[in-house]
Amino acid sequence: MALSPMQEIFILLEDEKKVPFYRLNRWGKQARGVLAKLTKLAWAEKFIDSGEVYYRITQKGEKAADKLLLPLKASGKWDGRWRLVMFDIPEKKRAIRDQLRRDLTKLGLGILQASVWISPNDIKKEIEKMSAKYGLEKSLRFFEMSRSENLDKTIIEKSWNLPELSDAYKKFNFQAERLLKNIDRDPNQKFSTKKMVFELALIMQQDPYLPLEFRKKDLLRNKANELYKELRSYIV
Numbered sequence: 349m350a351l352s353p354m355q356e357i358f359i360l361l362e363d364e365k366k367v368p369f370y371r372l373n374r375w376g377k378q379a380r381g382v383l384a385k386l387t388k389l390a391w392a393e394k395f396i397d398s399g400e401v402y403y404r405i406t407q408k409g410e411k412a413a414d415k416l417l418l419p420l421k422a423s424g425k426w427d428g429r430w431r432l433v434m435f436d437i438p439e440k441k442r443a444i445r446d447q448l449r450r451d452l453t454k455l456g457l458g459i460l461q462a463s464v465w466i467s468p469n470d471i472k473k474e475i476e477k478m479s480a481k482y483g484l485e486k487s488l489r490f491f492e493m494s495r496s497e498n499l500d501k502t503i504i505e506k507s508w509n510l511p512e513l514s515d516a517y518k519k520f521n522f523q524a525e526r527l528l529k530n531i532d533r534d535p536n537q538k539f540s541t542k543k544m545v546f547e548l549a550l551i552m553q554q555d556p557y558l559p560l561e562f563r564k565k566d567l568l569r570n571k572a573n574e575l576y577k578e579l580r581s582y583i584v
Contacts, residue, residue: 351543351550354382358405361392362413363542366404419456419552420545420576426468430503432491433457433465433475435484444482451478454553458507466507508555516551517568520544524575531582541582548576 351359353375360367372379383403386392391409395402405413433452437445455474457465472490479488504510524544527534534540555569 351547353378354385355546355550356543357382358386358391358409358413359542359546360539361386361403361405361409363539366395366402369401369403372403416546416553417549419549419555427470428495429468429492430495431467431469431471431475432460432493433467433471433488434491435463435488437484437487444484448478448482448484448488456553456555458504460503460507466503513551513555514566514568516554517572520548520551521568521571521575523547524572524579528575528578537582541579545576545579545583548572 357372357375357379360372369379369383372383375382383392383394386403386409387394389408389412390406391412392403393406395404435445435448437448452465455467455471456469457467457471460466472492475488475490479485479490527540527544531537531541551572
């Protein structure tokens with residue numbers, strides 16, 4: 349999964365904390381638009397030092413970076429309960445409905461059927477925040493149910509596009525192995541490594557991170573996890 353210019357610039361700011369503007373020109377005209385967005389989000393701020401224009405990451409930006417990396421910290425342990433999110437949002441609130449779907453996707457939920465999303469993870473607090481944020485207290489419902497071994501396999505195969513995720517892991521593994529093989533010759537070793545780590549986090553953001561008992565034979569994800577551990581050794 350290739351990173352966007354905004355993601356790359358954000359990672360550079362997170363890595364070096366402050367960066368002179370002239371170094372951001374490597375992204376060309378897109379840099380100004382990206383920096384404007386990051387500034388509007390309050391993830392970065394502009395300042396002048398010795399007559400030179402700089403951008404630095406803010407405390408809010410640091411928290412956003414930590415949030416992006418949360419999928420890497422998931423334990424894979426499951427309490428044996430499925431979480432269902434159901435909603436009925438009218439067409440006149442289509443914009444809210446579309447944003448809700450994007451938010452649910454970012455949380456790693458799968459679509460069981462129209463307007464019925466599912467997750468094995470404890471997402472109750474996140475769903476409550478979404479409900480309050482979009483004023484959906486009467487339109488959105490959250491349920492928990494105990495697992496049924498007869499349904500587990502059906503739920504997983506129907507709700508997530510695992511072949512597509514496998515392709516993403518395969519591509520990541522290839523790129524990570526190539527980077528690690530040539531890491532000693534990379535003049536931007538830490539930045540290159542961090543980009544790979546963020547790429548993995550973005551993949552895992554789409555991955556439901558199903559309980560390990562369902563994914564023990566998932567060699568591609570297991571390999572990605574091992575490569576992640578090796579990549580981290582060049583960052584910490």
